[in-house]
Amino acid sequence: MRxxxxxxxxxxxxxxxxxxxxxxxxxxxxxxxxxAAGIYAWLPLGFRVLQKIEQIVREEMNRxxxxxxxxxxxxxxxxxxxxxxxxxxGPEMLRIKDRHEREMLYGPTNEDxxxxxxxxxxxxxxxxxxxxxxxxWKFRDEVRPRFGVMRGREFLMKDAYSFDIDExxxxxxxxxMYVAYLRTFSRMGLKTIPMRAETGPIGGDLSHEFIVLAETxxxxxxxxxxxxxxxxxxxxxxxxSDLSPVVQQRTDLYAATSDVHDEERFEKEVPEDKRVxxxxxxxxxxxxxxxxxxxxxxxxxxxPDGKDVPIHGGSYGVGVSRLVGAIVEACHDDAGIVWPEPVxxxxxxxxxxxxxxxxxxxxxxxLYSKLTKAGRDVLYDDRDERPGAKFxxxxxxxxxxxxxxxxxxxxxxxxxVKNRATGAKEELSMDAVLNRFAxx
RNA sequence: CGGAGAGUAGCUCAGCCUGGUAGAGCACCACGUUCGGGACGUGGGGGCCGGAGGUUCGAAUCCUCUCUCUCCGACCA
Numbered sequence: 001m002r003x004x005x006x007x008x009x010x011x012x013x014x015x016x017x018x019x020x021x022x023x024x025x026x027x028x029x030x031x032x033x034x035x036a037a038g039i040y041a042w043l044p045l046g047f048r049v050l051q052k053i054e055q056i057v058r059e060e061m062n063r064x065x066x067x068x069x070x071x072x073x074x075x076x077x078x079x080x081x082x083x084x085x086x087x088x089x090g091p092e093m094l095r096i097k098d099r100h101e102r103e104m105l106y107g108p109t110n111e112d113x114x115x116x117x118x119x120x121x122x123x124x125x126x127x128x129x130x131x132x133x134x135x136x137w138k139f140r141d142e143v144r145p146r147f148g149v150m151r152g153r154e155f156l157m158k159d160a161y162s163f164d165i166d167e168x169x170x171x172x173x174x175x176x177m178y179v180a181y182l183r184t185f186s187r188m189g190l191k192t193i194p195m196r197a198e199t200g201p202i203g204g205d206l207s208h209e210f211i212v213l214a215e216t217x218x219x220x221x222x223x224x225x226x227x228x229x230x231x232x233x234x235x236x237x238x239x240x241s242d243l244s245p246v247v248q249q250r251t252d253l254y255a256a257t258s259d260v261h262d263e264e265r266f267e268k269e270v271p272e273d274k275r276v277x278x279x280x281x282x283x284x285x286x287x288x289x290x291x292x293x294x295x296x297x298x299x300x301x302x303x304p305d306g307k308d309v310p311i312h313g314g315s316y317g318v319g320v321s322r323l324v325g326a327i328v329e330a331c332h333d334d335a336g337i338v339w340p341e342p343v344x345x346x347x348x349x350x351x352x353x354x355x356x357x358x359x360x361x362x363x364x365x366x367l368y369s370k371l372t373k374a375g376r377d378v379l380y381d382d383r384d385e386r387p388g389a390k391f392x393x394x395x396x397x398x399x400x401x402x403x404x405x406x407x408x409x410x411x412x413x414x415x416x417v418k419n420r421a422t423g424a425k426e427e428l429s430m431d432a433v434l435n436r437f438a439x440x
Numbered sequence: 441c442g443g444a445g446a447g448u449a450g451c452u453c454a455g456c457c458u459g460g461u462a463g464a465g466c467a468c469c470a471c472g473u474u475c476g477g478g479a480c481g482u483g484g485g486g487g488c489c490g491g492a493g494g495u496u497c498g499a500a501u502c503c504u505c506u507c508u509c510u511c512c513g514a515c516c517a
Contacts, residue, residue, distance in 0.1 A: 012466065012478070013452045017510055037509065092516075109517085143441065143515065150517095157517060209517090218516090285517065319517045353476060388477040395477090406476055416476090 022328035023148030038145025038153030048345035064180035066131040077103035106139040119299035133160030150325035170312035175243040189340025195255040210284035217279035223255035337398030346379040353406030375439035
């Protein structure tokens, strides 16, 4: 993509409404525009990141055996009345009337609807276990939206729902999602720690929040230090095997959010030099809620003994749009964002230091087309700007690699290659650059 | 929902106290000079001063109401 033809409104100054660093950087790098409190338009650069994150989530869900489909954003109120949640949810739920005065709502979550779909079609224990997910916009009318996309009212969430014949099966499903989440966040360059958590309005008695440690995190968290760098299962993990050792290795160590924190236990179970008290951002949560929805909604399957039993359910959320903010929060420096490669909006920033100079332009065009053909997403800064401005923009946008081409280097036939994360620079020939960056 | 603050150009803000032709920097357009870490000159475009009432000869400025946004707290993926 040529920067001169792209839609990338970079800001030199910080918009005054942005208080935390991720929000500031997302606005400055032209990823995002606020349209109302907690409601954002995703500009091209931000949308690319959002889609990359969504795709990683999708791949890991599929790997764990979950099945994607899509439910609507608007839901009829009847379902929610059936589970009693229409009254329980409160003003956080956006309620709407259609032209026929029918009560509708913009879904804050989808347990009720998925249970309705499930019960309409699935009648036998033989279809279980089943896990259905989608990635869809949600709306929760927060009293106080803040922190940019980390606490918007409208947000993109991946929500999965598992169905099992009994509690033992449900716990196996829970463990699958637990492991899938470890992998998902790790692939995005994040270190997450699963922590015991309250179950909230979703209900249930077993829940973990996946927390990214960050100074600007919303909640106070307490955990054992060894959890931070615990290795994550590889892509070859067998989701049909018994995953409980992976889960237990973590649940054996103390980790809790402030809601369920027990200071006495913390001090008793964790040696003083291993105690971590920090702030954290929640990027995902897993719940087991048993028969909370299947009983009132009569989501029954026939068991091997011919008797109908309510299914045991779980739900599993990942804040896709929140993750964009969380990643920026975790990955930035004074100059701007430092994207982890898997979620970077482009792979490479190609910087033309002297746009308008025939030789420099030709060298840039040549490299740009070759890298693009080699499967790389290149953002080519061909603007008529001074070098300083281009370097500053590149650092702000934070693509993993910067290829710098100017008259001085070209005399020697060299390209400067800079790693955004480490700041390391080296001079390579054109061929060496192609070898290095052509996608295998 | 309690407390605090802010709405003036795309962005950051001055002007308001003490009423009298709407400003600066950045950004944008044109021309020229520049060009290896956010250049400079000249000229130009862009605003119902959040909205509605009121006071006044006259309101961005004073008064009343309202809407929106932000921050702290309580609540939440």
